[in-house]
Amino acid sequence: MSHTFHIPVLGLGYSIDTPLKVSRYGIASVVSIVDDELIERMREYHSLENERPFMPILKSAPDARAKRITAYLDLVADLVDKQFDYLLSQPFEKGSDICRYFELLPEGSQLKAGYDLMMDYPEGENKELFQLILRRMMTKGAIDVNIMSKVDRMNFSANGDYMGDENTDAQAALRGFANSSLHSSVILSAGMNPKLYSYLETFDSFFPDEQGILKKKIVLKVSDFRSALIQAKFLAKKGLWVSEFRVESGLNCGGHAFATEGYLLGPILEEFKQKRDDMVLELFQLYEPVLLQKGITCVMVPKQKLSVQGGIGTAAENDFLLKHYQVDATGWGSPFLLVPETTNVDDDTIMALTGAAESDYYLSASSPLGILFNNFKPASAETQRIARIEAGRPGSPCVKKYLCTNTEFTAQPICTASREYQHLKINQLQTLQLEAGEYQQQYDAVTEKICLCEGLCASAYIKYNISKPKENKAVAVCPGPNLAYFNRTYSLDEMVKHIYGKLDLLDQVKRPHMFIKELNLYIDYLQTDMQKHLKELTDKKTKQFGKFKEQLISGIAYYKQLFNELLPDDQTSVLMQTLYAELGVAEHKLHCTLI
Numbered sequence: 027m028s029h030t031f032h033i034p035v036l037g038l039g040y041s042i043d044t045p046l047k048v049s050r051y052g053i054a055s056v057v058s059i060v061d062d063e064l065i066e067r068m069r070e071y072h073s074l075e076n077e078r079p080f081m082p083i084l085k086s087a088p089d090a091r092a093k094r095i096t097a098y099l100d101l102v103a104d105l106v107d108k109q110f111d112y113l114l115s116q117p118f119e120k121g122s123d124i125c126r127y128f129e130l131l132p133e134g135s136q137l138k139a140g141y142d143l144m145m146d147y148p149e150g151e152n153k154e155l156f157q158l159i160l161r162r163m164m165t166k167g168a169i170d171v172n173i174m175s176k177v178d179r180m181n182f183s184a185n186g187d188y189m190g191d192e193n194t195d196a197q198a199a200l201r202g203f204a205n206s207s208l209h210s211s212v213i214l215s216a217g218m219n220p221k222l223y224s225y226l227e228t229f230d231s232f233f234p235d236e237q238g239i240l241k242k243k244i245v246l247k248v249s250d251f252r253s254a255l256i257q258a259k260f261l262a263k264k265g266l267w268v269s270e271f272r273v274e275s276g277l278n279c280g281g282h283a284f285a286t287e288g289y290l291l292g293p294i295l296e297e298f299k300q301k302r303d304d305m306v307l308e309l310f311q312l313y314e315p316v317l318l319q320k321g322i323t324c325v326m327v328p329k330q331k332l333s334v335q336g337g338i339g340t341a342a343e344n345d346f347l348l349k350h351y352q353v354d355a356t357g358w359g360s361p362f363l364l365v366p367e368t369t370n371v372d373d374d375t376i377m378a379l380t381g382a383a384e385s386d387y388y389l390s391a392s393s394p395l396g397i398l399f400n401n402f403k404p405a406s407a408e409t410q411r412i413a414r415i416e417a418g419r420p421g422s423p424c425v426k427k428y429l430c431t432n433t434e435f436t437a438q439p440i441c442t443a444s445r446e447y448q449h450l451k452i453n454q455l456q457t458l459q460l461e462a463g464e465y466q467q468q469y470d471a472v473t474e475k476i477c478l479c480e481g482l483c484a485s486a487y488i489k490y491n492i493s494k495p496k497e498n499k500a501v502a503v504c505p506g507p508n509l510a511y512f513n514r515t516y517s518l519d520e521m522v523k524h525i526y527g528k529l530d531l532l533d534q535v536k537r538p539h540m541f542i543k544e545l546n547l548y549i550d551y552l553q554t555d556m557q558k559h560l561k562e563l564t565d566k567k568t569k570q571f572g573k574f575k576e577q578l579i580s581g582i583a584y585y586k587q588l589f590n591e592l593l594p595d596d597q598t599s600v601l602m603q604t605l606y607a608e609l610g611v612a613e614h615k616l617h618c619t620l621i
Contacts, residue, residue, distance in 0.1 A: 028052025039486030054168040095202025175219035215247035243269035265316035275336030280506035288577030341527030370486035407502035421445035422477035443475035
């Protein structure tokens with residue numbers, strides 16, 4: 027691995043072609059394969075841009091969703107190969123892409139050290155031999171894909187017949203990845219889907235070959251150790267190895283937020299650190315005999331990486347996570363929304379993001395999935411939502427139907443952000459004779475939902491000027507709250523240098539440490555949840571709140587001990603004293619939360 031960070035999936039369209047922009051520099055990134063309509067249009071765009079023939083795969087074609095995904099991933103893989111081959115052919119001259127490859131590497135990298143040494147060599151045969159060795163050691167950044175496990179819409183034929191489990195959205199997407207030429211990973215997020223996890227077993231590429239190499243790897247995005255172990259054991263019993271656990275902050279992240287029951291990131295990583303080796307052995311004991319039954323010999327315990335993402339904002343935080351918790355890599359997502367050469371953010375949205383305040387980033391109930399969603403107030407999708415309500419036409423036309431899960435009023439599922447659902451639900455509310463305040467509260471909850479299927483693609487279409495006539499151009503964007511502290515656009519070189527501590531993009535910016543920020547987000551979450559249930563506070567809910575608060579108190583105690591251990595280090599004493607003070611403010615805030 028050339029770099030110690032990756033770019034996680036960013037919405038639907040924001041990172042849909044990020045590998046074409048960063049893979050040749052050894053930087054790994056993740057592509058969402060939820061939306062095959064977006065994928066097909068991006069395949070057309072990049073085929074034409076690169077003078078490749080393009081044959082459309084019609085929605086009506088057999089297994090169209092999987093085939094579209096396979097075709098696009100194969101195209102991206104081939105284009106990245108061509109980019110990398112061209113980079114390898116370049117001379118080692120200042121300003122060349124091959125030099126940029128090495129200059130982006132962290133200072134601790136052996137490859138970077140070798141490059142610096144080579145550049146000081148006198149011209150001649152030895153220098154050319156050194157350059158040849160360096161070229162052979164260079165690697166591309168992985169082209170990984172993301173599937174939200176539970177976004178698994180059932181599909182029906184024109185006659186209304188169910189098309190079978192293998193044709194649900196998630197399973198078809200997995201098949202598209204499995205059939206592609208990529209040697210990379212599928213990141214499974216949003217919880218466990220037993221049917222999808224079992225479907226992995228039907229593809230040989232997820233099992234080791236004769237040399238013990240996995241062509242396709244499994245990565246689980248998880249929020250705590252217990253969940254990671256349960257999911258990994260389920261897979262190990264099928265002879266499937268989890269190659270990486272990608273730990274994400276429950277609330278200090280972008281996109282959908284999966285709040286834990288008060289478990290904070292630091293204690294979660296500590297548990298992984300303490301139990302990681304034992305977990306590997308426990309999983310291998312389940313994994314090896316299943317492989318033997320399949321006729322596969324596994325001589326060595328496969329590698330299992332650990333990475334972390336969500337709210338990382340400085341090189342000091344990044345370095346601490348790598349060293350103290352011994353993670354293999356970190357994920358930097360939202361800050362790359364302000365790097366135009368790596369992600370697809372339209373000009374208006376970039377301008378709004380660079381001028382935004384902390385209060386513009388908020389945790390919402392706007393996702394049709396019923397999962398908390400990190401939203402951005404100035405986004406044009408929010409402006410459109412409000413305008414539709416004011417015009418007496420709340421809700422969105424439901425075109426893509428990826429998030430249709432509600433059967434409250436209809437036989438087949440519909441989307442809660444759709445005009446159809448909101449019209450039916452509001453009509454129901456009007457018959458309930460609710461008090462004015464209660465009616466308004468429920469009305470707002472219904473109309474808060476926004477169309478993510480179109481909103482999270484619109485920015486890419488606008489940036490590439492491929493929007494269709496009359497297509498909705500309202501942009502939904504879902505950055506994490508950490509983006510509030512980045513206030514301009516950046517080059518790829520600047521952002522990478524910031525990650526590795528060669529440049530400080532947040533110099534003079536007042537920003538809480540990622541651990542303190544997450545703690546405050548959890549306290550705010552607890553207070554908001556309590557307010558919602560004050561009128562109907564059951565014993566069960568009271569116990570849940572109590573357990574949640576106790577877990578936060580336990581997390582604070584962990585941080586106090588951690589900071590005390592680190593205080594003697596002269597290099598970090600001022601920082602740690604500041605952290606300790608911020609922790610005290612958060613602790614007081616929590617104790618003022620009455621349960």
